[in-house]
Amino acid sequence: MIPRAKLSNAAVIDVENVSAGKNTAKELVENTRKAFRSQRTLSYSFRREQLRNLLRFFDNEAEAICEALYKDLKKPKAESMAGEICMVRREVAGALSNLKSWMEPEEVKKTVANFFDDLYVYNDPYGVVLVIGAWNYPVQVCMIPVVGAIAAGNCVIIKPSEVASATAQTLATLLPKYLDPEFYPVFLGGIEETADLLKNRFDYIFYTGSTEVGKIIHQAASKYLTPITLELGGKSPVYIDNTANLKIAAKRILWGKVQNSGQICVGPDYILCTKEVQKELIPHMEKALEEFFDGNIKTNEDYGRIVSQKHFNRLANMLKNQKAAIGGKSDESDLFVEPTVLIDVKPEDHVMQEEVFGPIISIINVKDENEAIEFINDREKPLALYIFTNSSKVKKMFLERTSSGGVLINDTVMHLIADGLPFGGVGHSGMGSYHGKKTFDTFVHKKSVLSKSFNLIAEKIESLKYPPYTKFKSGSLALVMRYNRSLPTKYVPHLCAFVLGIAATVGCYYLKRYVKICYASTQIEQIPFENLLRRSQ
Numbered sequence: 001m002i003p004r005a006k007l008s009n010a011a012v013i014d015v016e017n018v019s020a021g022k023n024t025a026k027e028l029v030e031n032t033r034k035a036f037r038s039q040r041t042l043s044y045s046f047r048r049e050q051l052r053n054l055l056r057f058f059d060n061e062a063e064a065i066c067e068a069l070y071k072d073l074k075k076p077k078a079e080s081m082a083g084e085i086c087m088v089r090r091e092v093a094g095a096l097s098n099l100k101s102w103m104e105p106e107e108v109k110k111t112v113a114n115f116f117d118d119l120y121v122y123n124d125p126y127g128v129v130l131v132i133g134a135w136n137y138p139v140q141v142c143m144i145p146v147v148g149a150i151a152a153g154n155c156v157i158i159k160p161s162e163v164a165s166a167t168a169q170t171l172a173t174l175l176p177k178y179l180d181p182e183f184y185p186v187f188l189g190g191i192e193e194t195a196d197l198l199k200n201r202f203d204y205i206f207y208t209g210s211t212e213v214g215k216i217i218h219q220a221a222s223k224y225l226t227p228i229t230l231e232l233g234g235k236s237p238v239y240i241d242n243t244a245n246l247k248i249a250a251k252r253i254l255w256g257k258v259q260n261s262g263q264i265c266v267g268p269d270y271i272l273c274t275k276e277v278q279k280e281l282i283p284h285m286e287k288a289l290e291e292f293f294d295g296n297i298k299t300n301e302d303y304g305r306i307v308s309q310k311h312f313n314r315l316a317n318m319l320k321n322q323k324a325a326i327g328g329k330s331d332e333s334d335l336f337v338e339p340t341v342l343i344d345v346k347p348e349d350h351v352m353q354e355e356v357f358g359p360i361i362s363i364i365n366v367k368d369e370n371e372a373i374e375f376i377n378d379r380e381k382p383l384a385l386y387i388f389t390n391s392s393k394v395k396k397m398f399l400e401r402t403s404s405g406g407v408l409i410n411d412t413v414m415h416l417i418a419d420g421l422p423f424g425g426v427g428h429s430g431m432g433s434y435h436g437k438k439t440f441d442t443f444v445h446k447k448s449v450l451s452k453s454f455n456l457i458a459e460k461i462e463s464l465k466y467p468p469y470t471k472f473k474s475g476s477l478a479l480v481m482r483y484n485r486s487l488p489t490k491y492v493p494h495l496c497a498f499v500l501g502i503a504a505t506v507g508c509y510y511l512k513r514y515v516k517i518c519y520a521s522t523q524i525e526q527i528p529f530e531n532l533l534r535r536s537q
Contacts, residue, residue: 025193028157028185029200033128035182036155042125044103050150050179051096054143057178058089064170065139071166072138074305075260083259084139087417091144094419094436095151102151102440105449109486116458118451123444125153126227127203132194132217134208135163135307136263136357141208141231142171146184148439154204155183159197161209162190163307202226204443208265210355211428229432229442232425233355235269236384239372239398240277244388244410250284251291253361253386256412258292258339261304262359263311266384268412269355270345270362272372278343278363282325285341289326298336306335306358315358318351325363347375369394373401381405381427386412405429 040046058065062085069075069084095102108119129149133142142160149156158175160168172186187197198220207217208231221228240249256268273281293300306312312335319328319340327340337359345351345362352362366372376385385404387395395409405425408415415421416435424433434442452458464473464480 025187025197026200028187029128029197029202032155032157032183032185036127041150041153041155041183044100047103047151047153048096048099050184051092051099051147053178054092054147054150055089055096057175058085058092061170061174064174065167068166068170069139069164072135072164073260073263073307076302076304078302079260079304084137087140088143088147091147091436091439095147095440098437099151102437103153106446111484111486113461113480113484114450116453116455116461118449120449120451122447122449123152123440124447125444127154129154129156129204129206129443130159130197130202131156132159132205132207132209133161134265135161136260136265138164138167139171145206145208145229145434145439145442148434149204149206149443150179150184151440152443154443157197157202158184158186159194160186160188162188162194204228206434206442207231214430229424229434230430231265231423231432231434232383232428232430233265233357234380234382234425234429235352235355236266236382236386236404237372237376238268238271238386238388238412239369240271240273240281240388241369241391241394242274242277243390243394245390246277246281247284249388249410250281251288252411253388254285254288254292254339256386257361258289258303258359259413261306261337262339263304263307263357264413265357266406266413266416267357268361268384268386269382270352270364272364272366272375274367275365278365281363282341282343286326289339297338298331298334306337309335311358312337315356315360318356318358318360320350322349322351322362327359369397373398376402381425381429383425383429384408384412384415403427405433 035041062081065085066075066077066080069080070077075084103123105120105122108121110117110119131142131145131149138161142158146156146158158171160171162168168188172188175181175184175186187193189197198217201224202221203226205217205221205226205228207214207228211232211234214230214232218228218230238253240246253268253271256264256266259267271278271281289297293303297303306315309332312330312332315337316330316332319330319342322328322342323344325341325343327338329338330336339359340361342351342360342362345364347364349362351360352364364375366375376382381403383405385398385402385407387398387407387409389395389410399407403426406415406421406423416423419436421435422433422438423435424430432442464476
């Protein structure tokens with residue numbers, strides 16, 4: 001469970017002792033719904049204006065955001081800029097560049113029965129959206145969904161994680177200066193306040209966090225049949241075989257593990273490999289950590305800290321009775337846990353029973369890729385699966401025989417920033433996905449529209465559906481329904497050209513006949529006139 005933080009300086013909405021000038025959760029939702037019904041969020045100009053303001057927020061307040069992230073997690077400024085601010089800023093810039101085309105109705109291929117009709121999908125905003133962020137990346141995972149929700153034309157109640165309290169307060173204080181708070185209010189609160197908020201009806205809920213809390217969100221949403229996206233986590237495995245470049249693999253695995261001190265939902269959780277690969281891999285991992293942190297991790301400014309005492313204790317318990325090949329040290333007073341590689345780990349050990357969510361990675365020995373696949377499939381579906389191999393056969397085996405939110409081959413974590421790849425989990429690691437256009441699509445209802453005209457030819461075809469059902473009508477309807485398939489786009493121009501060609505040919509034929517008839521009539525009329533001329537001579 002996500003622990004409730006002490007928010008002594010935060011503007012928490014206290015439903016027990018609400019003071020004048022503050023809204024209860026219920027009033028906040030009602031006011032936001034009234035704002036949506038004003039229909040101001042539906043226009044292109046309003047959405048563009050709010051997205052531009054969001055860009056200004058990240059440009060103007062980057063320093064304040066970095067300071068808040070350092071207070072919460074001692075997150076290095078480089079990680080705060082790259083993994084938080086720039087990630088969101090890129091999503092905003094992408095939404096602005098594509099907003100007009102995203103808002104346009106999507107054309108649908110016509111079928112034989114709908115040849116004369118217009119078919120399209122209308123992108124209809126859901127209405128009032130609730131976005132609940134997580135504490136590990138308290139800006140990125142909270143604000144990227146907000147970008148998509150704004151672009152889609154919704155109102156959004158923004159709920160930052162109370163665990164990253166400094167960042168939550170920064171968002172609550174600064175965001176209303178840029179985003180219109182009537183349409184995009186920030187809600188601060190802990191477990192009780194969030195529970196009260198979830199009693200209200202929303203049109204969509206987007207949650208990022210633990211699987212346990214995700215189940216609670218899912219249950220709350222089910223009361224009103226509210227659609228949801230759950231971005232959860234899980235134990236993301238790594239498989240390495242002897243065809244991989246182990247020196248490079250060691251660097252890429254550890255980079256994914258030490259980011260944000262391992263507090264990342266797609267961080268590599270454990271390694272599956274043979275004993276021979278393990279023996280060669282560990283020296284490379286030791287060298288990689290020395291290169292990353294100059295041999296002194298604790299005093300290095302590029303390495304952060306664990307978010308809270310509770311999470312430090314959880315990680316410390318995982319290290320008990322385990323054999324560390326690398327690291328293993330910790331300092332409770334500083335919430336410091338050293339990057340640690342555990343060996344001789346058994347599947348039943350405590351460290352293998354839940355997502356680590358810290359700078360600890362275990363190595364479990366397997367005979368080959370088949371045993372590794374079996375090991376993965378015996379557990380809940382992970383958010384990410386990492387495969388280090390040069391074998392096309394092994395890559396194909398893992399892709400076909402395992403299920404995970406995403407797969408990254410010969411690297412870790414980097415699929416998060418790959419344009420065009422939706423990010424999300426499956427099973428216990430989540431439902432739904434986002435990033436890029438997919439974030440926009442998440443927050444719109446795809447409304448199907450069929451528009452018919454009063455075309456007389458089309459109505460002649462339509463008359464087949466009207467009673468009385470003669471033998472001819474029934475046979476024709478059956479034929480149409482049997483072959484009512486989408487017309488292949490590449491053949492439509494040829495079909496049109498063919499039809500126009502036939503029409504032109506028929507037209508020319510009848511035009512030629514008409515000219516001949518007219519000419520013959522003229523000749524007949526001229527005969528008497530010529531005869532008259534001859535007679536007059």
